[in-house]
Amino acid sequence: MPPLRAENLTGVWGSVLLPVNADDSIDFGRLGQVVDALLGSGVHGVYTNGTAAEFFTLTDTEYDRLHELVAERASAAGVPFQLGASHPSGQLSRDRVRRAAALRPGAIQIVLPDWLPLQPDETVAAVRGLAGAADGVPLVLYNPPYAKTQIGPALLERLADEVPQLIGLKVPGVEATRHLCDRLAVFVAGHTLASGRLEGAAGSYSNVACLSPAGAVRWWDLMSTDQAAALDLERRLREFIARHIVPLGFADPALDKTLAAIGRWAPIGTRVRWPHQFVSPDAVPALRAVAEQALPELLADPLSARITA
Template sequence: MWASLMLPLTTDDTVDFGRLRQQVETLLTAGLDGVYAHGTAGEFQTLSEAEFDQINELLAGACEAARVPFQLGASHPSAQLSLDRVRRAAALSPSAIQVILPDWLPLNEQEVVAFLTGVATAADGVPLVLYNPPHAKTQVGPEFLVEVARAVPTLVGLKSAGGDEAWFGRALESGLSLFVPGHHLASMTRLGAHGSYSNVAALSPAGAVRWSEQIFADPDAALDLERRIGEFFAEYVVPLQSAGLSNPALDKFLAEVGGWAEVGTRVRWPMEFAKQEQVEAARPAARRLLPELFQSSW
């Protein structure tokens, strides 16, 4: 169970590093398997290179002091700028580096292997995780994933939407760790998923940890909680998504509903974000439907 950093922003879109530091400190006490920066929820595509480096140094220093594993996203729509980010991230010795495939034009299979091979060289031995969400222009299916894993030995994980039993049966042949959406973790663990870079952790980091433990200790109860998480998402998250809010805006909405850190709902211009009244409407429903996520112990 891994949680993402989210950017606390001021009204002029500046990163509030004081609030970011407090967010890191809270995550480090939640019992998570690790913390990562620069995924979709971290709005990586909006960062200047100076902001990217400053966030990396903050997270790496805090995690090393607390002895909590951390991963760094080094993604960029440009392959060339992504390589630069990979080199700088690798210097901080993270547990792994997450990357997307270059995103302006789709890649053919030879180009996918060439890109990941180049990234592996730039990472200088640091393991890689491929982030391949449904909206990526280049989709790596389970059959091709087996070939990619064979061609790039330091690729150790895949972050994706997962799939059905047949998808997992083939994807598991790659030998990679398969990370799936947080709100499907209980059901997809039964199919072979290994963990999640979790949107449920955006709602409640400590609660998500308890749920991940329950998945093995009491799988039927964990599936029931997943069902209720789905009910909450259907009523309060899907309408925002249907209205056009981006995934970073939805993750920040969840964090504000959870109230565990001063993240704020604002995402960087020109993207829209949830209104405070929408947060206030969802808070009592979250605690009514999902009390396990908000209590101090089971």
């Protein structure tokens, strides 16, 4: 696909979550169903290998097979796609950038090398080196709250100045990046998107799309037609997540797969890869009942292939 630009990188992007078998292998048959459901949901794009998609667990063989599947199906469907090349090792991340670039995604998502915190010059060198491996494909930098290297406003501006291949950021909120919203596509957490758009955010790599891809798109559209209603839905989303999802006490991939199980839009399951624990499927029906009462607009999903278990 043509390379994305900061000005057209926008909207609700859905994460390709990994269906995991009891033996810890990826179920690629179910994965194809997940990708097809996402592509048919109306999301503005799909992406791989975020935290929720457990990028840190993938072997090279799994990485390549996953990306070949997504690139082929997204290209055939005409849906923009981004490939995540993140890895805690800078050397392995750079190699994965090269392999992702060969599939010509709209952009490649990266994180900074993670074992040791980076100094500012090292941060710039890391992003510049990954950009150099991308063969003209632009980059999106993900800097989550748990990253060892936290990038402040001044360093973000330096990256925008010195690495022209950088077109977007995923950050917890707009506060540290408001001065860059006219230069980079700033993406925020999915459940903060309505208020984030008012502050300049371009979109989200969305945990709300984990719950309901089609519902997340409906909410995006509502932000343009009824701002008050969109903000009210955000308030209820935040409350639902704070009261019923975060207290489960599991890592983010397990929580996002729980959201997907609540939404019943694809056969993902709640299992995550070793050594992390996951939410029992037995807990899902009660959570679904709460979500259907609190968030009916999101879960009124017209997709025909709803999962019943």
